[in-house]
Amino acid sequence: MxxxxxxxxxxxxxxxxxxxxxxxxxxxxxxxxxxxxxxxxxxxxxxxxxxxxxxxxxxxxxxxxxxxxxxxxxxxxxxxxxxxxxxxxxxxxxxxxxxxxxxxxxxxFVHAAAQLGVRRVAVAATYPAEVAEHFVAFLAHAGIEVVAISCRGIITAAEVGTLTRQEVLDFVAAHDHPAAEAVLVPDTALHTVAWLAELEATVGKPVLTAxxxxxxxxxxxxxxxxxxxxLGTLFATAGPTGHPPPRTTPQATMR
CATH class of the missing domain: 3.40.50.12500 (Rossmann fold)
Structure with a gap:
């Protein structure tokens, strides 16, 4: 359709x-x-x-x-x-x-985590730490626990967009965590779509990118x-696979 x-x-x-x-x-x-x-x-x-x-x-x-x-x-x-x-x-x-x-x-990100039944995540953020902390709080509101977070500290979206395939793969791989059920990469300024399969193969678990x-x-x-x-585990999955979904968005975000 x-x-x-x-x-x-x-x-x-x-x-x-x-x-x-x-x-x-x-x-x-x-x-x-x-x-x-x-x-x-x-x-x-x-x-x-x-x-x-x-x-x-x-x-x-x-x-x-x-x-x-x-x-x-x-x-x-x-x-x-x-x-x-x-x-x-x-x-x-x-x-x-x-x-x-x-x-x-x-x-x-909240709905994607629910789709996969994910409740514990690692976050590989390109942002400075003071910005990434707001994302952690946002996820916590939905019942998603961040077991590890790393921040690359890049100030501008323009610079984020220049990161190469290998830099993205290395960054995500270096900041996975054994307790995480998925790795979240939350910057739409970061190129990731061409490398989704490689990212998941590298860490051996779902990777959700912005x-x-x-x-x-x-x-x-x-x-x-x-x-x-x-396009990764998220697009290949028909519905929630494990845990009950985390608390979702207010009605204002729905159809």
């Missing part, structure tokens, strides 16, 4: 992951609208500005005019820094502006997700 999931993407960095996803998802269209980035900085005040309602509404209206089936705010840090309730309000505003079901990458879960979340919102190969 064909569907169109619009992605709101801040600035320019790893947006070419979405055409790569389209190539692997027949019938799925992932148009990207680039939202304004007043300052490219992984710093809380800058991220709050990037994710403000005024900036997102313009892009959401543009996607709504295209008749998309769902919209996802494709920015992890620009959603989780608002906290759980703030991120839910952010999504509700996007939904209202687009006139379509909406979510964000932060909630996508652009991957963003696309999957859009399919979940439209009710069109079916098992697909070539």
């Amino acid at each position: 064909a569907c169109t999931v619009g992605v709101l993407y801040p600035g320019f960095s790893a947006e070419d992951d979405y055409p790569r996803l389209e190539q692997r998802l027949p019938g799925v269209h992932l148009p990207v609208v680039h939202t304004a980035m007043p300052e490219d900085a992984h710093r809380v005040d800058a991220l709050l500005a990037i994710g403000s309602d005024g900036i997102l509404a313009e892009g959401a209206r543009a996607l709504g005019a295209r008749g998309v089936d769902a919209v996802v705010w494709g920015c992890t840090s620009g959603s989780f820094v608002f906290g759980w309730d703030g991120a839910a309000a952010q999504v509700a505003a996007v939904r209202a502006a687009a006139g379509a079901p909406a979510s964000s990458t932060s909630f996508a 652009n991957q879960v963003t696309a999957w979340e859009g399919l979940r919102l439209t009710g069109t997700h079916t098992p697909r190969r070539g």
